[in-house]
Amino acid sequence: MFLVVDDAPPFLIYASSSSSTRWKSRQGKDFFAREAKVQGLKSRAAFKLLEMNEKYKLFKPGQTVVDLGFAPGSWSQAAINLTAPNGRVVGIDLIPTQPPKGVSTIQGNFLSPAIQAEVRAYVQDPDLGRPRRLVLSSEHPEGLTEKDLEEMERAYIDIERQTHLEGIKAETIGQLNSESASAEVLEHKLPLKERDRRHGRVVDIVLSDMSEPWDQTTGFHKRSLSDPYFRMMNTSGVPFRDHAGSMDLCMAALTFCFDTLRTGGHFLCKFYQGAEDKALETKLRRLFTKVHREKPDSSRSESKEAYFVGLHRKENADRGDVFRE
Numbered sequence: 001m002f003l004v005v006d007d008a009p010p011f012l013i014y015a016s017s018s019s020s021t022r023w024k025s026r027q028g029k030d031f032f033a034r035e036a037k038v039q040g041l042k043s044r045a046a047f048k049l050l051e052m053n054e055k056y057k058l059f060k061p062g063q064t065v066v067d068l069g070f071a072p073g074s075w076s077q078a079a080i081n082l083t084a085p086n087g088r089v090v091g092i093d094l095i096p097t098q099p100p101k102g103v104s105t106i107q108g109n110f111l112s113p114a115i116q117a118e119v120r121a122y123v124q125d126p127d128l129g130r131p132r133r134l135v136l137s138s139e140h141p142e143g144l145t146e147k148d149l150e151e152m153e154r155a156y157i158d159i160e161r162q163t164h165l166e167g168i169k170a171e172t173i174g175q176l177n178s179e180s181a182s183a184e185v186l187e188h189k190l191p192l193k194e195r196d197r198r199h200g201r202v203v204d205i206v207l208s209d210m211s212e213p214w215d216q217t218t219g220f221h222k223r224s225l226s227d228p229y230f231r232m233m234n235t236s237g238v239p240f241r242d243h244a245g246s247m248d249l250c251m252a253a254l255t256f257c258f259d260t261l262r263t264g265g266h267f268l269c270k271f272y273q274g275a276e277d278k279a280l281e282t283k284l285r286r287l288f289t290k291v292h293r294e295k296p297d298s299s300r301s302e303s304k305e306a307y308f309v310g311l312h313r314k315e316n317a318d319r320g321d322v323f324r325e
């Protein structure tokens, strides 16, 4: 079943049921590709995200989402709609791509430490990438004051952080200033959101649909060299190579989660199944309260791709422990 979501840009929610799944499989394997075209989505990949969101309820208004390997952009399209109003989505990809409306993007190789640092720095500023301010007139037709409008524009994350800060009791602040108290003990007295913020953990959801790009060896006759998206999407067709490449990308994404994901935040990560995925799952289990393996209906059955869904980042996960072999 496909439901239209309010009057936002053309965008539909996917809800699965066994009868609809049977119907879809009868339609042939390009059902999702056709449906993506009809719905104005940038690719059929959107349905994988929508299906997993339907199951795990990942998105909420106002969230900060980082979409690794976002091109051509259907996950970012879905994320910007599902986090409205006031959400922000930052997409990163190797290839130059026109970003979907409302999405901020950085072009570069996410395996590069410089690009990772750039993304971390970008998300630290809570105002970057959010919808722009409204033009205010002194007399608003609905009787709203300038202050009301300013308040409405502030993301819920900022509002919550402010509330927490205001809620810190004077005596705690006094203790914070006391030279005798140890920094570690005092940090535990801070509200969780403030503690997360101090450590740069400001992202609500990290998505990674990155696929290792491979040198093109076939299909040169198909205009594909002039279409970078097609070129980069190739997998090698050699399961071990695809698997090994995807493990590197997943580890980079997981490290990024450790550094930037807030306590309670979620991670959704594509991987190619193989010998190493169990070790990756173990690391995920050390960082997240719940971890699921998913093979959405809309993922081609002949492909070795699957997804890990890491739910609710733990509060006190230790870096050395999470990444130990």
Ligand SMILES: C[S@@+](CC[C@H](N)C(=O)[O-])C[C@H]1O[C@@H](n2cnc3c(N)ncnc32)[C@H](O)[C@@H]1O
Pocket: 042, 043, 045, 046, 068, 069, 070, 071, 072, 073, 074, 075, 076, 092, 093, 094, 095, 108, 109, 110, 111, 209, 210, 211, 212, 213, 232, 233, 249
């Ligand atoms: C399957 S596509 C993503 C589709 C996307 N989720 C969507 O909905 O449109 C995989 C993307 O990962 C990107 N990618 C692969 N390796 C990357 C890397 N090291 N850094 C950044 N992007 C990468 C590719 O360029 C490609 O665009």
